[in-house]
Amino acid sequence: MASTSEVPYPDLSSVADGVAAAVTAASPRTSVGFVLYDRESGKELASLGADEPYYTASVVKLLIAIDEVRDDTTGAWALPDADAVEDLTDMLEGSNDAIASAFWERNGGNAIVTRTAALLGLAHTTPPADPTQWGMAKTSAGDVLAIYQYLEDTVPDEIAQPILTALGNARNPADDGWDQYFGIPDGLSGMSWQVKQGWMILRSSLVLNTTGVVGGRYVVVLLTRQPPVSSAKGRAAVTAGIKTLAPLLARLNAT
Template identity: 50%
Template sequence: MLWRIGLSLCATALTGVLLACSVRVPDQPPAAATPAAITATTTTTTKTSTIEHPNLAKEVTDAVTSVVPGTSVSFVLYDKETGQTPVSVNAGTQRYTASVVKLLIAMDALHTGGWHAPSNGRIAEMLSLSDDGVADSLWAADGQGTIVTRMARLIGLKHTTGPRIADQWEMTSTTADDLAAIYRYLTDEVPAVAADPLLDALAAAKNPAADGFQQYFGIPDGLPGRQWAVKQGWMEIQRSVVLNTTGIVDDRYIVVLLAELPAGTSFARGRPALTAGISAIAPALPG
């Protein structure tokens, strides 16, 4: 499996009422959730987490909001080796996926007819380059929102739902907890014949993305020198600017940082905010 130092971005920076890797008309977004209290949680297992940093949840949030005040954040750090989630912030708050939903589109395509390897390079391009054209084609061909329904049922996602407007895949809703579950399922449950090509594509994220967007924010820029496999997301909606950085670090940690920044925030200002949030966890990660 190829693990590279680099990053994958998710959607595309566009202008207008909604920009998400392609110009789209936004549907009615759900009412903004009241930010939940920041919590640090530990699950008891047979192993003890090596992450002992009781203020990490607050430090991640403070790092983001110090760059862009008023940003609403969800964050999960999951340790695959211990089976623990040592840090979480607003992990159950529903947020829009933007291009992160391409994970589900890709997994659904390779699950149809039984898990199998990709027949060509289109799925890899959809992930590594965050190619919207490929996503549009697969979304239409495979049933639009039923893709999300099938994958949510298969993986056991409790808070992931398809978009209200059928062709707006970027408006799929999920939570940080559910995204962590998607990565766990991909690495632990999907047969290698299907999982390895997807993980290789995530590890081979190109910068810039297919649409020219600078994808190396959050995990790649925030954790230099570490191995990662990532899927990013970004778009602008009426109420906010969405930036998401998600992935696997050092083949051990699942990292999910989802942010809604105040409306009108530029991507040039927003990207460093997520990178600052991810940088805050660097001292807590072994190695």
């Protein structure tokens, strides 16, 4: 039987447009940054606005976690003590803001983003203008893809595994009470996932991001900047976009 990498992918030209159309149908005037990547074949299957900067919201916690387990002076990788590992786990599973703020302050604030962006080669990731507001760092869908590739392929397994396990155990609601099962968890509910979600309500917009590894194979990144709609409407729009991927992924998995 031919391997998946030898089978032509169906309808790739319409995938990204389909995601964006579903999002904007549910939440008009939404800006979308999107990437779908197949780790098995090493192919980017679809993308749209992948280099455009969006607010990270809690997606920046991926960089906070990577920075915590690497010594910037020596380049050595090591898990911190048990208490700090527990904090990292809670920061990712529950998207805990207080813990993220503690790591942010302790490890240099904006320098965390600067260091990790340089380490990973993230061309479109920048620290926040206000160094106390880590959620207002910016990144792109393409850079978030690179973060997951780095976690999966470069960080030593014994260091990456606790981080990836925490992403696979993202709990709902998040520690701030927010329903974080939008996008990937609800839109691709029949598949396993390791996700980092992001949400932030601004005066003039709603930031909602769903990112992660799906089925151990696909990296899915959907970043959105929506008009100031309700959180429920915004989450539904992101989920609608992700749901359009389900038939494609099912077909690829069956080949």
